[in-house]
Amino acid sequence: MDQRTWWLVYTRSRQEKQLMRHLRVAGLPHYAPQIANRRRSPAGRIRITYQPLFSNYVFLCGEEEARYKxxxxxxxxxxxxxxxxxxxxxxxxxxxxxxxxxxxxxxEDRIQPGQQVRVKSGVFAGYEGTVLQRTQETRLLVAVRFMERGVSVKLDDCQLEVLSKKTAEASE
Incomplete structure (x- = not known):
């Protein structure tokens, strides 16, 4: 990923992987994060499929010609x-x-308004994001602000420090 022109490509329904195949063959740089989805089959075997993190979205890096292709x-x-x-x-x-x-x-499909925080300890130390409060758990939302989507991970309150408004604005 670099500082060249990036495009947000909204695909037709369930066409993310097909588009990525076309882009790979054309040699066009792109990115579409996927997460492993593990399920047990009726026969008891574990099946792993890869689910797009942002359904219907692929990020394309390139100029107008890449967009056209x-x-x-x-x-x-x-x-x-x-x-x-x-x-x-x-x-x-x-x-x-x-x-x-x-x-x-x-x-997380939509960013919920909340407190901006930085993780101060643990494997996520240094990460910044928005806190989501859910029943009996605290989750840190790491978002793609442009899309208002992201992922969250469960953390303990003691691992978080609240960013002041000035610190949060400076990091944006």
Whole structure:
């Protein structure tokens, strides 16, 4: 992921993997995070499938020609440029780091308004995000602000420190 032009590609229903195959063959840089989904079959075997983290979205890196090639695949419903590339790339790097840790993640479809925090201890030390309060658990939301989507991970309150408004604004 770099600072070149990035596009948010909204795919037709369930066409993310097909679009990624087309983009890979065309040699176009793209990114669509996926998480492993483990299920037990009726016969008792564990089946692992990979589910797109952001259903119907693929991120494409390239200029207008790359966007045009993606649209010509027939898998694309719409395309929008990503304006704040630096924040976008930073958000995706944090999410990829969480995926790489193989911790249980919960897909969050919408960012809920909440407190901005930084994790001060544990394996997630240094991560910043928004706290989501759920029944009897606290979750840290790491979001792609541009899309208002993200993933959350369960943490204890004692691991978090509240960011002041000035600190939160400076990190944005």
């Amino acid at each position: 993606a649209v010509c695949t027939g898998c694309v419903q719409s395309v929008a440029p990503i304006e704040d590339v630096a924040h976008f790339v930073s958000d995706l790097r944090q999410i990829q780091a969480l995926i790489d840790m193989n911790v249980p993640l919960t897909i």
